[in-house]
Amino acid sequence: MERERMEELLSAYLDDELQDTERAQAERLLKENATARKLLEELRLTSAIVSSLPRHTAPESIAEDVQQQIERRALLDHVPQHRVTHTSGRRTLQIFGAIAAMFVIMMTSGWYLVAHSSREFSRKLLAENQTKMQEAKDSLAANKPKTGATKPSPVSATTAKVDLKKSQSLGDKVATKTGELVAMAPSETFESKLRNQMAPELLQQHSYAQEPVQLQVVVENERQRDALLAKLTTQLGQQQFTRVSDAAARKEQSIPTNQAVYEPGTPGVNYQNTLNRQVLVRARASDVGKVLGDVEAAQPPNAQMMLNVAGNTLEGNQLVKDNFIALSQTQNELSLSASNKTPARSRAQSEALESESDVTLNLPDDDNAASVTSAFLQLVGIDQKTSDELGEKMAEAAKKNSTPTEERDAAPKPESGSFAESNVGPPAPKDETTVADADANAQAAEVEEGGSLVANAMKRADDSRKNEAKEKQAGAPATTLAAAPRSGEFADVYQHKADEFITFVIDIAVAPQDTARPTTDKPTSVASPKSAKPVEHNDNRMEKKQN
Amino acid sequence: MAERPIPKEPPVEPVSTRPVPLEDLELVEKVRMGDSAAYAVLVRKYQDRVYNTCWRISGNVEDARDLTQDAFLKAYERIGEFRQLSGFYTWVFRIAVNLALSQRRSVARKRTTSLDAMTEASGSQAESLIARSKHAANHADQHAIEAEMQAHVARALQTLDEEHRAVVVLRDMEGLDYAEIAGILDVPAGTVKSRLHRARMAIRQAILPLMGSAGPRTGLKDA
Numbered sequence: 061m062e063r064e065r066m067e068e069l070l071s072a073y074l075d076d077e078l079q080d081t082e083r084a085q086a087e088r089l090l091k092e093n094a095t096a097r098k099l100l101e102e103l104r105l106t107s108a109i110v111s112s113l114p115r116h117t118a119p120e121s122i123a124e125d126v127q128q129q130i131e132r133r134a135l136l137d138h139v140p141q142h143r144v145t146h147t148s149g150r151r152t153l154q155i156f157g158a159i160a161a162m163f164v165i166m167m168t169s170g171w172y173l174v175a176h177s178s179r180e181f182s183r184k185l186l187a188e189n190q191t192k193m194q195e196a197k198d199s200l201a202a203n204k205p206k207t208g209a210t211k212p213s214p215v216s217a218t219t220a221k222v223d224l225k226k227s228q229s230l231g232d233k234v235a236t237k238t239g240e241l242v243a244m245a246p247s248e249t250f251e252s253k254l255r256n257q258m259a260p261e262l263l264q265q266h267s268y269a270q271e272p273v274q275l276q277v278v279v280e281n282e283r284q285r286d287a288l289l290a291k292l293t294t295q296l297g298q299q300q301f302t303r304v305s306d307a308a309a310r311k312e313q314s315i316p317t318n319q320a321v322y323e324p325g326t327p328g329v330n331y332q333n334t335l336n337r338q339v340l341v342r343a344r345a346s347d348v349g350k351v352l353g354d355v356e357a358a359q360p361p362n363a364q365m366m367l368n369v370a371g372n373t374l375e376g377n378q379l380v381k382d383n384f385i386a387l388s389q390t391q392n393e394l395s396l397s398a399s400n401k402t403p404a405r406s407r408a409q410s411e412a413l414e415s416e417s418d419v420t421l422n423l424p425d426d427d428n429a430a431s432v433t434s435a436f437l438q439l440v441g442i443d444q445k446t447s448d449e450l451g452e453k454m455a456e457a458a459k460k461n462s463t464p465t466e467e468r469d470a471a472p473k474p475e476s477g478s479f480a481e482s483n484v485g486p487p488a489p490k491d492e493t494t495v496a497d498a499d500a501n502a503q504a505a506e507v508e509e510g511g512s513l514v515a516n517a518m519k520r521a522d523d524s525r526k527n528e529a530k531e532k533q534a535g536a537p538a539t540t541l542a543a544a545p546r547s548g549e550f551a552d553v554y555q556h557k558a559d560e561f562i563t564f565v566i567d568i569a570v571a572p573q574d575t576a577r578p579t580t581d582k583p584t585s586v587a588s589p590k591s592a593k594p595v596e597h598n599d600n601r602m603e604k605k606q607n
Numbered sequence: 608m609a610e611r612p613i614p615k616e617p618p619v620e621p622v623s624t625r626p627v628p629l630e631d632l633e634l635v636e637k638v639r640m641g642d643s644a645a646y647a648v649l650v651r652k653y654q655d656r657v658y659n660t661c662w663r664i665s666g667n668v669e670d671a672r673d674l675t676q677d678a679f680l681k682a683y684e685r686i687g688e689f690r691q692l693s694g695f696y697t698w699v700f701r702i703a704v705n706l707a708l709s710q711r712r713s714v715a716r717k718r719t720t721s722l723d724a725m726t727e728a729s730g731s732q733a734e735s736l737i738a739r740s741k742h743a744a745n746h747a748d749q750h751a752i753e754a755e756m757q758a759h760v761a762r763a764l765q766t767l768d769e770e771h772r773a774v775v776v777l778r779d780m781e782g783l784d785y786a787e788i789a790g791i792l793d794v795p796a797g798t799v800k801s802r803l804h805r806a807r808m809a810i811r812q813a814i815l816p817l818m819g820s821a822g823p824r825t826g827l828k829d830a
Contacts, residue, residue, distance in 0.1 A: 064804075071804035075778065077785045077796075102818060106811040109753070109760045110779035118658035119672055123650045126679045130643050 070100050074107060631695040638686055646686075650679050653696045656781065657703045663776045664707040666765050674710060678703035693790065700781070701791040704773055711769045756817050763813035771806040778803055 066089060072078050073086040089096045631652075637645035657678055662671035682689075682699045689698050764772055770792070777788045778799075785803075789796040 067808060068800060068804040071807055072785075072800050075785070075803075077800065102811050102815070103807050105818065106760070106807050106814065107779045109756050109814065110764070110775055110810065111782075112753075113663070113757055113761055113764075113780065115655070115659045115780075116662060116668065116671075118654040118675060122654050122658070122672065122676050122679070123647055125676055126650050126683075127643060127647050129676070129680055130646065130683055 066096065067099065070096060071103055074100060074103050635686065635689060635695055638683070646679075646683055649695055653699055654679070656696065657699055660700065660776055660781060661703055661707050663764065663780060664704065664769060664773055665710060670707075670710060674703060674707050678706055681706070693787070697783070697787055697791065700777070700783070704777070704791050708769050708773060752817060756814050759814045759817065760810055763810045766813075767806055767809060771802050771809070774799055774802040775806045775810070 069078070069082060069086050069089070073083065073090075078086060090100060631649065634645045634649050638649070654675060658671055658675045661674040661678070662668055665671050665674060678699055681702050682695075685702075689695070764775065767775070773792060774788060777783045777791060778785075783791070785796045785799045788799045792799070794802075
């Protein structure tokens, strides 16, 4: 018998893999040949040692990674291959239907924000700011700086001559320029222009092209967000994602409680044409009224102040973030944030989710709105024409629902209260109240109650504290500040609990020659009421507000 | 060793000679209905075995991790093609082994020693081992010798080409029968038998000195 054939026979004999005749042959060989017997023993030992080689436990993350990949792929590919072959047509339809519905919601939500937030908000702000600047000009011309709390000026939307046609197209930047609106170079800031003594004229200028485009996307969970991100990344080619939520959270946390941190105005946002600087404040909801009053007292006498609770802060946008992915694009930066839609979750869970949800996609150039939007439209499978049609429908619906300009103009204005021109940011998505509505409501509420928003806020905070104390005594959960009907105040819109921290932004516009210029980087403590010292300001803090 | 190349994608499902666990079949059915949690159960059940097989074939843990993950993902994608002629683990093994073999072929190959060359070169190695085994016999206990044998076997395993290594791993480490191995590698059972014999002989050669033999052996003389 050939040597190799015999060795193979013995190897297979060892494994009990021989047919009867072969086995008989092997047994005969083993009986007659001592070398064969020794070889069999050596093969047996060899096999035993191989089988005794150490084994590793698979990394625990494998199962999790596989699970995540499966779900991600399921979303990206809509339906896994095996589902096509093994599920009924009805189920497939259900899956596609759900995805289609999600995309429609994405687009309508996105349009909603673009149409309502940016257009209405910008129009109103422009009108207000032009009026205020006219006042400032008049004041300067008369060489009579205002003293004390600034009276709010009547809002006149009719003074704004802004062509908003383009803002109704999702594929375009929010608005366009008119003869009155001159674009600023991206490198210039309002602060720098103020320093160059060009403010009065430049305050009339506004670059809508630099306004953020915001698309809001409904997602059910983080996996959907990841899938959208993955697909968007694919659409956009080699762009890199960097997470910014941690930085945003750190920034927010760095604001001392109940103290104001002054920042220069941020270029490229709605307030650009009025901003002198911004004040960031982080305070407990129950302390907000008091803090607002303190900040107000620290400002120069002719300061125009606007409260922006819905600023680009984590907590200010909490309600929005609870329900949407907000995809906003500003200059060369695309921020995409998401959070779980689950309404009831703890603060810790919410924050943990936030840290996983915010993503910034850095894009190579400033003129990327079209490419980003195009990629997004591709992502959701809606062409530009459909998007435009959808936008027009939404705009029509919004027009029907919005408060007529004349009504707003005719609304009586309060006689006192620097924060009477408080603005809220994008309206809460669940109700369809526009910014104009909110503002009108706020004004009406003020008139009804006969006081400023600050006073009202303080009163509400006091009431809230009292209610909270009562409920605590009664064992009831802490109440929210949103018990009253919506009036445009932060608490009513954002439903923070009394002991919850809120970060908000106060925009301050000051006539150039009267601008107080703080000299240190330290935040101004507003804990001491009615502090008359000049506000502290950090000129170098940020040229551009980061997320 | 002119054998059929192993296809990159397994075209048919291996047929198992042993009973297929009912629990697995139920889980697979759930997966087909879209229950990804059921698939997670299957992954956890077999991930260690698949991982170790990938580790032994690929030779490093990083590749093994990726291969294991890829194998389970691919199995999920193709689970519609799983006709339950074999156990789920055999199905996954088939995918994992083929992925591992493809990966080994695609990366810059390590210099592998042919079985013939290994036989020829084993003389000097054997002499070294004899000296060490004598030393070991004098000063170490049996456990130490076994550990040394394991180390030699592990090294010898890595010197085999991937087709032979895969057969040894699947048979001696995973305990699969020839039919299952043939199904996994998509080769005839006779090829499995042949590869296994050659691989074992090569490994035996590497550890022969530790077995107390006087010198290199080449096996039986022709009868």
